[in-house]
Amino acid sequence: MAHEKQTNGAENQADSTVEQYFAKDPQRFAQNLAQALEELGKAAASWRQARESGESTDISAAPLADMVKTFSRVSEYWLSDPARALEAQTRLFGEFMGIWANAIRRMSEDNIADYAPASERDKRFQDPEWGRNAFFSFLKQAYLVTARWAADLVDGADNLDEATRHKARFYVEQMSQALSPSNFLLTNPELYRETMASDGENLVRGMRMLAEDIAAGKGDLKLRQSDASKFKVGENIATTPGKVIARNRLVEVLQYEPTTKKAFKRPLLIVPPWINKFYILDLNPKRSFIRWAVEQGHTVFVISWINPDERHACLDWGDYIDEGIRFALDTIEQATGEKQVNAMGYCVGGTLLAAGLALMAAEGDRRIASATFLTTQVDFTFAGDLKVFVDEEQIKALDAAMRERGFLDATRMATAFNMLRAGDLIWPYVVNNYLRGQAPLPFDLLYWNSDSTRLAAANHSYYLRNCYLENNLSQGRAVLRGKTLHLEDVDIPIFNLATREDHIAPAKSVFLGSRFFGGPVEFVLAGSGHIAGVINPPEMKKYQFWSGPKPEGELDDWMAQAKENAGSWWPRWHEWITGLDNEEVKARKPAKGKKALADAPGDYVRTRA
Known part of the structure; x- marks a missing residue:
């Protein structure tokens, strides 16, 4: 009897864990999702209208072309020799097999550490579900080993001059930051739970802020990093007489x-x-x-x-x-x-x-x-x-x-500076503002940072x-x-x-x-x-x-x-x-x-x- 009660308790806990990933009110969720898509449409319209009117123009494809050219130089080294290419692929495959074997062990043993743990200082993976939930744990570890593997490819490419290697490292870091599973609704347990708990209201707020920020940037995204309404130059900032x-x-x-x-x-x-x-x-x-x-x-x-x-x-x-x-x-x-x-x-x-x-x-x-x-x-x-x-x-x-x-x-230069610390100045605000739907807190330094020229x-x-x-x-x-x-x-x-x-x-x-x-x-x-x-x-x-x-x-x-x-x-x-x-x-x-x-x-x- 005691064993039966213990089993039922475990089942209830599992059910509770699963239930957090389902919408409380499916009809309300559908309505909010439709409203979020409407706000996203407004953002797209602001982006398009700015370009049609000439108020905003895309500079050129030069940065993208430079990234492609740089990655081509890295690929040339690894693909020019079949043995090197096989070695690189085998190394990544071995990492994935390590994650898989680790996941199998965790199903039958307790207190098994991750095969590819995140740094304690990495704020992206602080939620317990990144380690507790098998699906999210696998996503996190697969991302981390792939990002490290890509960085190693750059460091190991002997045919690169220092300038090209510098560019390749930078571009790999930018892509790694952008593709983190923490940046996406369906692959971030915290975002997923919040979305289900609010029946998608966070997405309505987030897409509304996205539309406002693209309109404020006159067709470009002017990423808000602080609550600008709380500051006024000459009144509570820049006040020395x-x-x-x-x-x-x-x-x-x-x-x-x-x-x-x-x-x-x-x-x-x-x-x-x-x-x-x-x-x-x-x-x-x-x-x-x-x-x-x-x-x-x-x-x-x-x-x-x-x-x-x-x-x-x-x-x-x-x-x-x-x-x-x-x-x-x-x-x-x-x-x-x-x-x-x-x-x-x-x-x-x-x-x-x-x-x-x-x-x-x-x-x-x-x-x-x-x-x-x-x-x-x-x-x-x-x-x-x-x-x-x-x-x-x-x-x-x-x-x-x-x-x-x-x-x-101004937006283009501000974006370039933010990219130097994308993990601190871009993606946390993208997630917080547009996916969680939470306006940033007032902070004078970040208000100044966004008051670009x-x-x-x-x-x-x-x-x-x-x-x-x-x-x-x-x-x-x-x-x-x-x-x-x-x-x-x-x-x-x-x-x-x-x-x-x-x-x-x-x-x-x-x-x-x-x-x-x-x-x-x-x-x-x-x-x-x-x-x-x-x-x-x-x-x-x-x-x-x-x-x-x-x-x-x-x-x-x-x-x-x-x-x-x-x-x-x-x-x-x-x-x-x-x-x-x-x-x-x-x-x-x-x-x-x-x-x-x-x-x-x-x-x-x-x-x-």
């Missing part, structure tokens, strides 16, 4: 209100990237580098780039230097009377600053007394995965597309060709305003910050760039990545940074001699810059004696793409 004191067709120059009675004589000019908006340095009061620098006694000026359109199509790096950096220097001199400033450039803003310094050195303009580079590349030998998108064919195709409209659409055609083309493709800037071949640029002519003190886990400006690349300047370089390596490693206020007491000898030789050799320091690099930078000149004057009010053009953060930053 200041004024717009100058403006031209390309920039607004902001000066921030002092919070100290005395200020350092040398003003600080920040040159942010134009690929993103400047308020990454002013997200909120607790994480604002701008506010912190003001509190330390710096008179802070910031360039706010316009979100360009067809009117700015022909503006190149020479224009961005003249109407951006030089215009800001003129503005600072008019506002403070100072002819010597400390300049700081972030990411591509730093690359532009480096080019501007070389041009100004050739012309005898010595107004910038020191330069700080934050995650900035000046040499692109080891520029990371973004180089995958840059070769002669892809640049020509991109140039042709940009000529039609005068700019690169268009890129002016001539400016972006110069950047890709002279930096990523031909590496002209560091090699003394880049030309601006008829002058050849030489970074060794930049003999002012340099503070060069890299971040250890940077996927956009790899630490190895930033370190290598240190050797091209003609003056003393202070190299510092911060913990974390491209954003978190830079935006790291001392009060948070997070991460660490390394400081050490001159940046010579290899990065690993430098690290062996470097000293690890707890917390933020910000105080170290402040110590360095005040060590150059700590003379103080009375704190300066912005727009003193003149009418300000606007309150910070200004008008240009509010224009959404």
Whole structure:
């Protein structure tokens, strides 16, 4: 009798487990499925209408063609020798047989571990059903061994040059992320259960959000990563008090209100990237580098780039230097009377600053007394995965597309950056938003990440060709305003910050760039990545940074001699810059004696793409 009760209990538990994969109300499920398909139709209509009206155009098949060509090179190695091809197939077949044998054992034995376990850090397979349910367990393990097998094929192909191998690894990773069973309704146990439990209401919400996001992207998917309704620039983000004191067709120059009675004589000019908006340095009061620098006694000026359109199509790096950096220097001199400033450039803003310094050195303009580079590349030998998108064919195709409209659409550049970390910045949001039907939570950093900008055609083309493709800037071949640029002519003190886990400006690349300047370089390596490693206020007491000898030789050799320091690099930078000149004057009010053009953060930053 007891055995009978135990058996019935096990049967009831099994029934309960099975029941979770069936719709509670089939009629309601069918209605919701029909409504979800209707919303999907709206998304498709928005995509089609944008292309019919010319509001959105597909750039070209160049990236896809490059991926096919790259995979062909890998296949050529394995298929050109029958023995190699058989060995590769046998290895994969053996992996599948291992999974099958493991599944057979688990039917009769307890506590049998997976043949191909997922990493504990892999958030895709955290649901217990990935290990408990035989069907989902097999899917997971088959996916993992196939993804690893494909990566091994790339690493084992001896006929590849390093550039092609780099591309092949990147493309394999993108395909592996995209084809994960966690991304599909019928192969993700958690999604399947939620769909059945809600009778498909999650799909209705998800397809509605998909339609809204394609409409917001004007025919392209503008993937929402944060609840944008919870943020408003100038109200609860980018709130450090200041004024717009100058403006031209390309920039607004902001000066921030002092919070100290005395200020350092040398003003600080920040040159942010134009690929993103400047308020990454002013997200909120607790994480604002701008506010912190003001509190330390710096008179802070910031360039706010316009979100360009067809009117700015022909503006190149020479224009961005003249109407951006030089215009800001003129503005600072008019506002403070100072002819010597400390300049700081972030990411591509730093690359532009480096080019501007070389041009100004050739012309005898010595107004910038020191330069700080934050995650900035000046040499692109080891520029990371973004180089995958840059070769002669892809640049020509991109140039042709940009000529039609005068700019690169913001969504396309944002997608390229998100692809560098697709497992964190694309697929979790696709699953959460469009399959689970859950709107993302408000997060200021991801709101900023989605507030992307268009890129002016001539400016972006110069950047890709002279930096990523031909590496002209560091090699003394880049030309601006008829002058050849030489970074060794930049003999002012340099503070060069890299971040250890940077996927956009790899630490190895930033370190290598240190050797091209003609003056003393202070190299510092911060913990974390491209954003978190830079935006790291001392009060948070997070991460660490390394400081050490001159940046010579290899990065690993430098690290062996470097000293690890707890917390933020910000105080170290402040110590360095005040060590150059700590003379103080009375704190300066912005727009003193003149009418300000606007309150910070200004008008240009509010224009959404």
